[in-house]
Structure formats: structure tokens, C-alpha cells
Amino acid sequence: MSLQLDFPAVLERWPSFLGGAVLTLELAAFATVFGALFGTLAAVGRGSRSPLIAGACKVYVEAIRNTPLLVQIFLVYFGLASLGLKLSAFTVAVAALTINVGAYTAEIMRAGFEAIPRGQIEAAEGLALSRLQIYWHIILLPAIERVYPALTSQFVLLMLASSVCSQISAEELTAVANYIQSDTYRAFETYIIVAVLYIILSLVMRAGFWGLGLVLFPRRRRLGTPL
Amino acid sequence: MGGHLNINHLMFLGQGALWTIGLSVIALIGGGIVGFVIALARISPLKSVRIASGVYVQLIQGTPLLVILFLGYFGLAAIGLKVSSLTAAGASLTLYVAAYLGEIWRGCIQSVPKPQWEAAEGLALSRTQRMIKVILPQAVRIATPPTVGFMVQIIKNTSLASVVGFVELMRSGQIVNNSLFEPFVIYAIIAAAYFAMCYPLSLFSQKLERRMGRGRSNLAPA
Numbered sequence: 001m002s003l004q005l006d007f008p009a010v011l012e013r014w015p016s017f018l019g020g021a022v023l024t025l026e027l028a029a030f031a032t033v034f035g036a037l038f039g040t041l042a043a044v045g046r047g048s049r050s051p052l053i054a055g056a057c058k059v060y061v062e063a064i065r066n067t068p069l070l071v072q073i074f075l076v077y078f079g080l081a082s083l084g085l086k087l088s089a090f091t092v093a094v095a096a097l098t099i100n101v102g103a104y105t106a107e108i109m110r111a112g113f114e115a116i117p118r119g120q121i122e123a124a125e126g127l128a129l130s131r132l133q134i135y136w137h138i139i140l141l142p143a144i145e146r147v148y149p150a151l152t153s154q155f156v157l158l159m160l161a162s163s164v165c166s167q168i169s170a171e172e173l174t175a176v177a178n179y180i181q182s183d184t185y186r187a188f189e190t191y192i193i194v195a196v197l198y199i200i201l202s203l204v205m206r207a208g209f210w211g212l213g214l215v216l217f218p219r220r221r222r223l224g225t226p227l
Numbered sequence: 228m229g230g231h232l233n234i235n236h237l238m239f240l241g242q243g244a245l246w247t248i249g250l251s252v253i254a255l256i257g258g259g260i261v262g263f264v265i266a267l268a269r270i271s272p273l274k275s276v277r278i279a280s281g282v283y284v285q286l287i288q289g290t291p292l293l294v295i296l297f298l299g300y301f302g303l304a305a306i307g308l309k310v311s312s313l314t315a316a317g318a319s320l321t322l323y324v325a326a327y328l329g330e331i332w333r334g335c336i337q338s339v340p341k342p343q344w345e346a347a348e349g350l351a352l353s354r355t356q357r358m359i360k361v362i363l364p365q366a367v368r369i370a371t372p373p374t375v376g377f378m379v380q381i382i383k384n385t386s387l388a389s390v391v392g393f394v395e396l397m398r399s400g401q402i403v404n405n406s407l408f409e410p411f412v413i414y415a416i417i418a419a420a421y422f423a424m425c426y427p428l429s430l431f432s433q434k435l436e437r438r439m440g441r442g443r444s445n446l447a448p449a
Contacts, residue, residue, distance in 0.1 A: 003305055066421065066426045066429055067422050068384070068386035068397065069383070070389070071386060071397065071414055072418070074414045075415065078411050160290070160291040160292075162291075163293040164293060167390065174293055174294060177294070177297070187304075188301045188302050198289060199289035
């Protein structure tokens with residue numbers, strides 16, 4: 001009943017851990033960028049005048065938000081394979097994570113759009129701004145500024161959730177851990193190290209988004225408060 | 228490679244679905260109890276308690292549930308405890324859910340308007356009395372919609388217990404798939420089953436939120 005930990009035996013595999021951590025960050029970065037674009041489009045689509053587009057966007061958001069990521073990853077993995085597409089595990093993982101985080105982004109962005117006061121849009125129309133200008137300057141940018149904290153914590157959660165991609169053998173951090181523990185029989189130590197690495201990654205991401213926010217939204221910085 | 232999906236497979240999946248619900252309930256109750264303690268500890272008058280509970284929340288929220296599950300599964304074994312995958316999954320999910328529910332509930336307790344705290348203090352109620360008689364009854368009202376919403380997360384997250392060998396809905400799907408090898412059909416069924424469990428809760432949470440939103444427009448949690 002005594003607990004004996006042997007960290008050096010596991011830590012000597014540090015190049016593998018590092019490689020896994022880098023791949024996790026790459027997965028998160030791709031999925032964040034694509035998911036943000038995709039999700040914003042879905043949020044715009046939900047406000048569309050065409051009931052078909054609005055309905056399709058709603059079905060997409062609700063279907064994704066009410067099913068587990070693990071199931072979605074398997075569906076994308078086997079779905080693409082049954083269509084005859086042979087893609088790498090990394091590509092499939094990015095696709096599945098993008099589809100997943102897109103739905104959450106869409107919901108957050110929708111809240112941002114709804115928070116734009118109607119009067120501002122009317123004022124912009126009164127100033128004869130084009131529809132595109134109104135969308136960009138009056139709706140999209142202020143909405144992003146408003147929901148930025150919610151968006152960034154969603155992206156950090158996405159990075160953590162990317163651990164699930166180990167199940168389709170994308171060689172990210174958790175998959176590396178699974179391999180090392182089966183090789184060294186030091187499971188507990190391995191997962192402690194991996195947990196610490198994930199905590200560091202999430203702190204790094206949060207610090208990065210915080211710094212990015214300072215650069216992107218100087219107005220927010222000057223006011224010293226969220227909008 | 229054995230024939231087609233038949234009633235026995237569906238029965239097996241149904242059994243898995245029941246275990247998904249069972250594990251979700253365990254995680255909700257366990258995580259609820261620990262989470263309540265965390266929420267109170269986060270606003271404790273003692274600085275050390277506040278810091279300790281804050282560190283706990285940060286550690287758990289910075290780690291993927293999958294890794295927590297592996298830690299629970301191998302960690303309990305490493306200290307010599309022989310536990311079933313249900314115990315390991317239940318314990319890991321409890322720790323995970325507690326960190327999130329604790330933060331949600333802390334926010335709800337703190338969003339009870341300040342004058343309520345001051346009035347209770349002015350009536351010379353002790354800290355415990357203030358909490359039980361004034362603050363918590365109002366906090367529960369505020370906390371209901373986000374808690375119901377979080378139950379959706381719990382149900383979805385139990386799918387990860389499949390990786391430590393607990394036969395819930397996801398794992399039973401994998402087992403059926405191993406004998407039939409029709410992954411797309413089977414995982415579509417699994418997805419539909421999860422949706423059937425989660426969507427009513429999502430709708431209920433939204434409805435509660437809208438009901439609360441009436442008459443207190445700025446107070447509804449985002």
C-alpha cells in the first residue's frame with residue numbers, strides 16, 4: 001500500500017512530451033482560427049431572413065452542442081473514410097474540433113450580436129452607411145469586443161478538449177502519454193506530468209489572449225472595464 | 228463481421244444509455260456536494276481557504292477531463308486500491324464537476340445584490356444565519372438555469388469514461404461496432420441517443436433563463 005513514484009524514468013522521455021505539447025497547440029491553433037470563422041458565419045446565418053439558412057444554422061448549433069465531442073470525432077473519422085477520403089488523423093482532428101468549436105462560437109457570437117443596441121444600427125443607416133459597412137463596423141467588431149472573454153475561455157477549453165483526439169491516434173499530448181505509460185509502466189507519473197503540461201499550456205494561452213486583447217481592443221484598455 | 232444490427236444490439240445500447248444516466252447522476256450528486264463546499268470556500272473569510280480552493284479550481288479547469296480520468300484510474304491503483312472502472316470514473320467526474328459547479332455557484336452567491344448582505348448583517352444575523360436564511364435561497368434561484376445547463380456538459384462528458392473501460396453508452400457503441408463494423412450507422416445512433424438526453428435539458432435551461440430574465444434584465448447570468 002506504499003506509493004512509489006519514479007519521475008526520472010518518465011521525464012527522460014521529455015522530447016516526446018514536448019512534441020506532443022507542440023502538436024496539441026497546433027491542433028488548438030488551427031481549430032481556433034477555422035472555428036472562429038466558421039462559427040461567426042453560423043451566427044450570421046442564424047440571423048438570416050431566409051428560414052432555410054437560419055434553420056440549418058440552428059440545427060447545426062444544437063446538434064453539436066448536445067452531443068459529446070468523442071462521438072463527433074468518431075463520426076467525422078468514419079464518415080470521411082466511408083466517403084472514400086483518406087485523410088491523416090491530424091486533418092480529421094482539426095476538422096472535428098473546428099465543427100465542434102464552431103457551434104459554441106456561433107452561440108457566443110449570437111449573444112454578442114443581440115447585445116448591439118438597435119439604435120446604433122438605425123443611426124448607422126441614418127448616416128447612409130452601406131449594409132456591409134454597418135455589419136463590419138457597427139455589428140461585428142463591437143460584438144467581438146464584447147464577447148472576447150467568453151470566446152477566449154471557449155478556445156482554452158477547446159485546447160483541453162483536443163486531448164480526446166488521442167482516441168483516433170492523432171499524436172497529440174494525451175496520445176503521447178498513453179504511449180509512454182504503456183512503454184514504461186509508470187502510468188501515474190506520466191499523467192501527472194501531462195496534467196502539469198496542460199495546465200502550463202492553458203496558462204500560456206490565457207496570457208496570450210489577454211495580451212492580444214490589449215492590442216486589439218485599445219478602447220477596452222482605456223476604459224479599464226469591459227463594455 | 229457478424230450480420231446486421233438487431234434488437235439485441237439495441238438492448239445492449241439501451242443498457243449503456245442507462246449507465247450513462249447513472250454515471251451522470253453520480254457525478255452530479257458527488258460534484259454537487261463537493262462543489263457546494265468549494266463555492267463556500269471560495270468566498271470564505273479565511274484567506275488561506277480562499278487561496279486553496281482557488282488553486283483547486285485552477286488546477287482542475289486547466290486539465291482535460293480525459294487526463295483526470297486516467298489519473299483517477301491509475302492513481303487509485305498506484306496507491307494500492309483495487310477499484311472498479313465505475314468507482315474511478317465516478318471519483319474523477321466528481322472532482323471535475325465540483326470545480327466547475329463550484330465556480331458557477333460562487334458567481335451566483337456573489338450576484339445576490341449587495342444590500343441583501345448588508346441588511347442581513349444589520350439585523351445582527353451571524354454569518355451562517357445570513358447564508359442559510361438570506362443569501363442561499365436567493366442564490367438557488369439564480370443558480371438553477373446555469374446548473375441545468377451544466378448537466379448537459381456532465382452527460383456529454385461521461386462519454387469519456389469509455390476510455391477507462393466503463394461500459395456506458397459510448398463504450399457499448401464501440402463494443403457493438405467491433406462485432407458489426409458499421410461505425411457510421413452505430414455512432415449516428417449513439418449521437419442521436421445523446422441528443423435525446425441532452426436537448427430537453429438544454430431547452431429547459433433556456434426556458435428557465437428566459438423566465439428569470441423577465442423583470443430583472445441585468446441580473447441574468449450570461
